[in-house]
Amino acid sequence: MSAFLQSFDLGATENAHAPTIAIKDSIDIAGYATTAASRALADAPPATRHADVVQRLLDAGWRITGKTNMHELAFGMTGINDFSGTPLNPQDAVRIPGGSSSGSASAVGQKRVDAALGTDTGGSIRGPAACCGVIGLKPTFARVSRQGVAPAFTTLDCVGPFARDMRTIVDVMAAIDPSFQASEACRDASSLRLGVVSVTADDEIASAIAAALARAGLATQAVELVSMQDAFAAGLAVINAETSRAFGHLVDSGKLGADIEARLRAAANTSAADLDAAERVRRAFTDEVDRALDRVDVLVLPTLPALPITLEAARAGTSVIAMSSLIRPFNLSGHPALTLPVPLEHSTLKAGLQIVGRKNDDETVCAVAAHIEARLAHPV
Structure with a gap:
């Protein structure tokens, strides 16, 4: 039940105390194959260059310790993978770790x-982070480079960090x-x-969620997003079309997991x-979220509607x-969400509090998030 597909040590060799980071196996690291934890891509040639985010981490002094496991082809929410193994949920070993970035959250x-x-793409950072009791950030769509990240074409997918504390999330984002x-x-x-x-x-x-917000001591007001369910369904249509475009050629290869x-x-x-209908919903929901954020600084809601x-x-x-009913809509709209x-x-389990902000x-x-984290650790 390994969180890692490959372990190695890359970068910051002159600093034994450099912070460590692992990279999901849909992100290129030069010299290593990007297999997306799939038997169908197991023979892929090694990447010839680092993804932009990998190079920036190395330039900032981070030490990369390996490539993490994932739900095959990043197309699933459980994190179960019968080819590469299913990562451990550190909160509760009998529960799913969440997908698709299961290994990253687990590690x-x-x-x-x-x-x-x-x-x-549809909650694949926030879902497993909530399942595994850690912090996960989906940045604003297109704010973080996706050069060297699979699939190459997407209108939904974002690269983002996992950590156990907000200080580290900020440090990764700065890199x-x-x-x-x-x-x-x-x-x-x-x-x-x-x-x-x-x-x-x-x-x-x-x-x-209510108890955490009460301890945070911040001003609140109720918000209705009437298009949430429509945005969830539209996001599902878009991810299906775009994943089929990227990986549909692997169907009938005999090398895919049955679920994929x-x-x-x-x-x-x-x-x-x-897709036309989904794009109409995308525009309407994006406008609705933008209007809500004209009245408040961030939106808050549960990450998952139930425990994994x-x-x-x-x-x-x-x-x-x-599982993705409360997270996928913000992939469709492109807003940052943590x-x-x-x-x-x-x-002993933790729930996930989702915080959504204005674009960029x-x-x-x-x-x-850091304010709430501090209040939860040290109530006033």
């Missing part, structure tokens, strides 16, 4: 690295995004306003009309599509 949660990079202003991400957030989005979630999740084979076959049925299901239940066919672990009453204002998302 951080197990404290095997200081940070990790993942990718988020991978030259425009990121660390000072703004660390500023006082006590006067910022939160819009609490009305959504449906299990009682224990809703209670955990079936999902790619279904994805190929996404029609032009489906067990591996046994997932293998038995229990649907996990609802998940922060918050305590559950009478449990990832720094404010981080500042609010």
Whole structure:
């Protein structure tokens, strides 16, 4: 149940105390194959150059310790992978680690690295981060370079960091995004306003979110996003079409996991009309979120509507599509979104509090998360 596909030591050899980071295996590292944890790509040639984000990390003095495991082809939410192994959920070994950046979340949660990079197309950073009890940030779409990241074409996918604390999230963002202003991400957030989005979630999740917000002591107001469900469905149509375009040629290779084979076959049925309708929803939902953020500084809501299901239940066919109901919409709209672990009453598990910000204002998302993190650690 390894979080890593390959372990190695790259960069910062002159500094034994350099921070460590692991890289999801959909991101190129020169000299290593990018297989996306799939048997169908196991014979891929080594990458000839680093992805931009990898080179920037090395230039900033980070030490890369390996490539992390993932849900095959980044096309699944459970993190289960019968080819490369299923990473451990460090919160509860019987539960799914979440996907698709399962290995990155697991490695951080197990404290095997200081940070990790993942990718988020439909919740693939925030979902596993919430499952594994760590922080995960999906930056504003297109703010962080995707040069050297698979798939090459996307209107949804973002590279972003996992860590156990906000200081490390800020440090990674400062390395991978030259425009990121660390000072703004660390500023006082006590006067910022939160819009609490009305959504449906299990009682224990809703209670955990409400308790965390109460301890944060920030001004709040209720927000309705009436297009959330439409945006979820539209995001699913777009990811299906774009993943089919990228990997549909692997169907019938005999080398795909059964779940991926079936999902790619279904994805190929996404029609032009489906995509046209999805683009109309994208515009409407993006406008709705933008308007909400005219009234408040960030939006807050649960990351997942329920706790992650067990591996046994997932293998038995229990649907996990609802896992992404509160996270996938913000891939469609392109807004930055972060998940922060918050305590559950009478449990050792953590729930995920999602914080969504204005486009290209990832720094404010981080500042609010750091404020809540501090209040949870040291209540006033």
